[in-house]
Amino acid sequence: MDISDRYLGRPWHALALFSGGLDSILAIKVLQEQGLNVLGLHYVSPFFGKPHLLDHWKKTYGIEALPVDVRRLYLDMLVAPEHGYGKHMNPCVDCKILMLRHARGLLERFGASFLVSGEVLGQRPMSQRADALNLIRKGAGVADILLRPLSAQKLGPTKMETSGLVDRSLLPGIWGRGRREQLDLAAHFGITDIPTPAGGCRLAEAEPAARYLPIIINMAEPGPRDFHLSHLARQYWAGPYWLSIGRNEQANEALEAACGPNDLRFRLKDVTGPLALGRQYAPKAPTDARPEAWPEHVLADAAAFAASYSPRARAEAEAGHQVTVLLLRGGEVTELSVIPARQTPLNWAEPKSSALNAWKKRKP
Ligand code: SF4
Missing domain, CATH: 3.40.50.620 (HUPs)
Incomplete structure (x- = not known):
């Protein structure tokens, strides 16, 4: 009924x-x-x-x-x-x-x-x-x-x-x-x-509103599950590439539950650390980047960045060691060896309110 x-x-x-x-x-x-x-x-x-x-x-x-x-x-x-x-x-x-x-x-x-x-x-x-x-x-x-x-x-x-x-x-x-x-x-x-x-x-609060902007700007068909994902964890974007990183165990579980068939999961293999979720999606406008199928260099960059949120992985990096990140794509698992780094070539950044304000000003 x-x-x-x-x-x-x-x-x-x-x-x-x-x-x-x-x-x-x-x-x-x-x-x-x-x-x-x-x-x-x-x-x-x-x-x-x-x-x-x-x-x-x-x-x-x-x-x-x-x-x-x-x-x-x-x-x-x-x-x-x-x-x-x-x-x-x-x-x-x-x-x-x-x-x-x-x-x-x-x-x-x-x-x-x-x-x-x-x-x-x-x-x-x-x-x-x-x-x-x-x-x-x-x-x-x-x-x-x-x-x-x-x-x-x-x-x-x-x-x-x-x-x-x-x-x-x-x-x-x-x-x-x-x-x-x-x-x-x-x-x-x-x-x-x-x-x-x-x-x-x-929509009337500064922080969530800033998180929505890259979704609206970049995605061809943003859906409810995209906005839901933006509420769950730390949010980072590098151009059109979108990475969500769990803040704690609860957020890791929420990310796991929010994972869709095209999403990528990054998980440290031998040390504890957060789960990170990369969302692959069709872009709104043609772009040289490939948010619908992340290239190898983006996968490696995201893995290094996500690993930097693990204190134990950072300690390995300070000792000059690489860590292994498991990349899960559907049923497939790949191992990526990376040096954890907060600053990477792709320059992942959190969405900012100033970007939203600038975007609104530019709108006709
Ligand atoms: S956008 Fe949000 S704050 Fe504005 S009328 Fe609708 S529900 Fe209320």
Whole structure:
């Protein structure tokens, strides 16, 4: 049974974008207080979504929500968002448009007549200015069916209010960046478990956003498993070559689990050290390099670099000895003898926020 089936046939009045943040909780609570049935849609992408908390939200806040996986759709948008990125790699306006447009397509299935979002006028610089709210409403094709209950008194009346389906006089008029009014409203509903304000979107955080850039720039078809890999371990790039190196045993296991059929694994043979994973992929543009099938000199360079993260292998290097690195490709195992080195001809480097900022500036 599809998980959404359990919510079918119930008398839903509205579907709400539900991140699990305080604003999205309150947006649903103020409508529940009017006797309206609102089903939350919890969107999940490689960058946000906590579907494991669905039961917690139901128990703690009395909110039922359905996980909605939009990974593929989201990645297609992220590569070239029409309205650009915010401070990091967050395409907030396009993100909201994508989710609302998708939610609009679910209304009929659930017998609901309007959409709800917890946006607060003036709260965020990119997506919650008055002009951005309008742009989102129109871009998603939901101008007549979207209610933003938390800022309702600061926005024009919607059809849902003028028709009497929603009592506008009972809706708040919150605006701006403060949280006082939201906290007062939470107290009114007896909510004591207040989610932390950080939105939980990795696209809006500096370090993960910097890690995503080389994936987007270099790969012909970046997929969810590529962004997942970028979260797991130390990340290094040498031109289009991508190497992930485990930080500890847990990360080594995560890398092992994330290994795909075309991936390369580098493992020290006789001394302990991290697992390193090289991802081979089809490049976005023609290049003299071969990220889809690493040449011998790149394999040797990556092996020497990865080995340098083992203190015992480094000690061997200081004594002038080579170490043996096992290269695992599918079922094939090759031995590479290398001198561990942090500085190698290929110059592996971690992705930097400055590169992301420069790239955004160059974009038309
Ligand atoms: S912070 Fe992330 S989830 Fe929120 S609107 Fe922006 S891109 Fe979307």
